[in-house]
Amino acid sequence: xxxxxxxxxxxxxxxxxxxxxxxxxxxxxxxxxxxxxxxxxxxxxxxxxxxxxxxxxxxxxxxxxxxxxxxxxxxxxxxxxxxxxxxxxxxxxxxxxxxxxxxxxxxxxxxxxxxxxxxxxxxxxxxxxxxxxxxxxxxxxxxxxxxxxxxxxxxxxxxxxxxxxxxxxxxxxxxxxxxxxxxxxxxxxxxxxxxxxxxxxxxxxxxxxxxxxxxxxxxxxxxxxxxxxxxxxxxxxxxxxxxxxxxxxxxxxxxxxxxxxx
Amino acid sequence: xxxxxxxxxxxxxxxxxxxxxxxxxxxxxxxxxxxxxxxxxxxxxxxxxxxxxxxxxxxxxxxxxxxxxxxxxxxxxxxxxxxxxxxxxxxxxxxxxxxxxxxxxxxxxxxxxxxxxxxxxxxxxxxxxxxxxxxxxxxxxxxxxxxxxxxxxxxxxxxxxxxxxxxxxxxxxxxxxxxxxxxxxxxxxxxxxxxxxxxxxxxxxxxxxxxxxxxxxxxxxxxxxxxxxxxxxxxxxxxxxxxxxxxxxxxxxxxxxxxxxxxxxxxxxxxxxxxxxxxxxxxxxxxxxxxxxxxxxxxxxxxxxxxxx
Numbered sequence: 339x340x341x342x343x344x345x346x347x348x349x350x351x352x353x354x355x356x357x358x359x360x361x362x363x364x365x366x367x368x369x370x371x372x373x374x375x376x377x378x379x380x381x382x383x384x385x386x387x388x389x390x391x392x393x394x395x396x397x398x399x400x401x402x403x404x405x406x407x408x409x410x411x412x413x414x415x416x417x418x419x420x421x422x423x424x425x426x427x428x429x430x431x432x433x434x435x436x437x438x439x440x441x442x443x444x445x446x447x448x449x450x451x452x453x454x455x456x457x458x459x460x461x462x463x464x465x466x467x468x469x470x471x472x473x474x475x476x477x478x479x480x481x482x483x484x485x486x487x488x489x490x491x492x493x494x495x496x497x498x499x500x501x502x503x504x505x506x507x508x509x510x511x512x513x514x515x516x517x518x519x520x521x522x523x524x525x526x527x528x529x530x531x532x533x534x535x536x537x538x539x540x541x542x543x544x545x546x547x548x549x550x551x552x553x554x555x556x557x558x559x560x561x562x563x564x565x566x567x568x569x570x571x572x573x574x575x576x577x578x579x580x581x582x583x584x585x586x587x588x589x590x591x592x593x594x595x596x597x598x599x600x
Numbered sequence: 601x602x603x604x605x606x607x608x609x610x611x612x613x614x615x616x617x618x619x620x621x622x623x624x625x626x627x628x629x630x631x632x633x634x635x636x637x638x639x640x641x642x643x644x645x646x647x648x649x650x651x652x653x654x655x656x657x658x659x660x661x662x663x664x665x666x667x668x669x670x671x672x673x674x675x676x677x678x679x680x681x682x683x684x685x686x687x688x689x690x691x692x693x694x695x696x697x698x699x700x701x702x703x704x705x706x707x708x709x710x711x712x713x714x715x716x717x718x719x720x721x722x723x724x725x726x727x728x729x730x731x732x733x734x735x736x737x738x739x740x741x742x743x744x745x746x747x748x749x750x751x752x753x754x755x756x757x758x759x760x761x762x763x764x765x766x767x768x769x770x771x772x773x774x775x776x777x778x779x780x781x782x783x784x785x786x787x788x789x790x791x792x793x794x795x796x797x798x799x800x801x802x803x804x805x806x807x808x809x810x811x812x813x814x815x816x817x818x819x820x821x822x823x824x825x826x827x828x829x830x831x832x833x834x835x836x837x838x839x840x841x842x843x844x845x846x847x848x849x850x851x852x853x854x855x856x857x858x859x860x861x862x863x864x865x866x867x868x869x870x871x872x873x874x875x876x877x878x879x880x881x882x883x884x885x886x887x888x889x890x891x892x893x894x895x896x897x898x899x900x901x902x903x904x905x906x907x908x909x
Contacts, residue, residue: 339701346698346707354687426682430743433647433676434699435668441699588666591650 340436347444352451360452367410367456371401372463379467391476392547394468398480399541402461403487404534408514410453411488415495416510418445420503423592438587442496446580449492457484479544483537486572490533493579500586525559536572540565601626601751601782602646607655609641609806616641617652618806628773628783630793630800638806639786640679643755646784647676660751672700675749677740679756679786685729689720689739692728693746700747714746715739719768733760741769751782758792770795802900809900817900826865831857831885838881845875857885 375397382388389397422428422441431437461484465477495510502509522534529535539561541547561568602624609616617638633639644650645657648664648671657663662670684692690711697707715724718738728736737760744752757773758766773796777783787793793800800817802810810817832838835853842848847868848860862868865888876883 342703343699343701346695346704350691350695350698353691354684357686425684426678426680427684428682429647429649429676429678429680430682430696431699432649433671433674434696435671435701437671437699 340440343434343436343440344443344447347441348447348451351445351448355448355452363413364452364456367406367453368460368463371398371406371460372467374401375464375467379469388469391470391472392545394470394473395476395479395541395545395547398461398464398468398476399483399537399545401464402457402480403483403537403541406457406460407453407484407487408491408518410456411449411491411495412510412514414449414453415446415492416499416506418442418449418496418499419587419592420499420506423503428592432592439584442500442584442587446492446496449496450488453492454484454488457488476545479541482544483541486540486569487533487537490536490572490576490579493576493583494533497579497583497586500583500590503592523559530561533572533575535561536568536575539568540572543568601660602784603656603658605656607645607652607657609645609650610653615806616650617645620655620803620806620808622801622808622811624784624801626782627799628777628797629785630797631784631786631803632788632790632793632800633786633803634788637788637804639788639803640755641806642803643676643678643753643784643786646753647674672747673750675744675747675752677744677752677754677757679759681736681740683728683736683739686727688725688727689715689731689742690724693739693743696743697746702747710746710748711742714742717745717772718742734762734765737761737765737769741772745776749781751784752776753784753786755786756788757785758787758789766792804901809903826863826888827859827861828865828868828886828888829857829859830883832881832883834881837879838883841875841879841881845871847871 378389378397419428419442422431431441434440458481461477461480465473465480468476470476494513498510498513499506517532518534522529522532522538538559542560543563543565602622604620604622607617607620620642631639631642641650645652646659646664648667651665660670660673664670664674687695690708693711693714694704694707697710698704700707702710712721712724715721718741720735720738720742723731723735728739731739737757741754741757744754754773758769761769770792773783773785777797783797785793785796794814798813800811800814801808802817830838835856835858838858839851839853842851842858842860847864848862851858851860853859872886
């Protein structure tokens, strides 16, 4: 019964999102990587040593599993609870059997459907503009990373949205800037707790990129093999974040006092 | 149907519900209280959205917090609007029925039936954003009754309805009760509730001041002073007459009217026409300030504090 209710939320939310503004966002996110890749290609078309597979891999990694996945899930997953609370529609969902749980899971799946479709389409469009003969290997690597990054970031932003429903977007931006962009680059134990660090490590391991002239310095910023260990950590990370969000939304009292005047 | 045992709800240092104990058997009840009296907090506790700081709550024999079994038997229409603007009424009510556990086709049928019950069939395919406030109120009621709950809890359901809509809503709720279903109806307007049910819970400041039928509540007020205003051109003769009959506790002349306070309003209402007739005094207007709900609560509050012996 819970699965059926989750499916109902997924379809309802996916249909409800078919608004002009959401579709424009989807199109912008989808076209942005191709636009950047196209501009880089034009800018480098006349230089003597055009970028090889490694720079193009880095560009696609930065644009798709990082930018599109992160921005897409941020916009979709962060306001999941706050939008319902601000719209005062939360109470209608909360008084249904397992209501809060199925709403959160259904919205999580809707987030994945919208953002993954955008990220995969953007990867295909951008890859089509990469001037390399064998772009398939790069696309395969980036696709695997996208399939890991979207669920992880969606779970992360969903948790932040349930923890801080009143300032969810501000908190999510601050978290992203501080932890995912700054702390993830600190060569210490703390960076291993970020999604960014795991994705970066997997990118290096799966892309067979050279570690440069100083491998030890590079290994401070990326983890060590094996790759499967990082995949397991990332999947576990996703599950834990999702379960934490479900636990919070089930146990927390979202104030209803402002909903009535009595 | 509903049991509360010493229930208190605190928001930090602010008291939402204050040491409330009650045991309601199956039936229909009006929850009456002025704005800010704690009605919505009490309903939030009964629907499991809030957890009591102290005490125990049972609704249909079950704890309401995260209770899927209870939510299948409960219909709730909150006071706030909270409807999605860009979906139609049929989509929204069907969606909420699906969350009740119905499959898509059963949910569709239940939603259509509920919207027909509240008179929204003709407009149910239009986006909710195009509805009037009264129409949105009907849609809110439809989502609460669509899954045929045992207990219907409504928070200010008459808000935004025009006189015809209020009458139709009243008829609908009376039919609901006539079909043997349970109802708890919160309102700050006495006349709205008394057309539906004669059993009341009166709360103010988060406290339950009184409960029972209108007659039982009236019995509580029998010794409470009742303020009555009489307008006449012969103010001093009327004042003199009332003092002679020893019916008033206090009396004053103000704003071209005699304002009296009495513990025996029934006796006054019964005998006043005869006294006026005998004395040839014409009274052009008579009203009791204590007919307002706030005045009723003020009287109950005085009894609650022991100010009326």
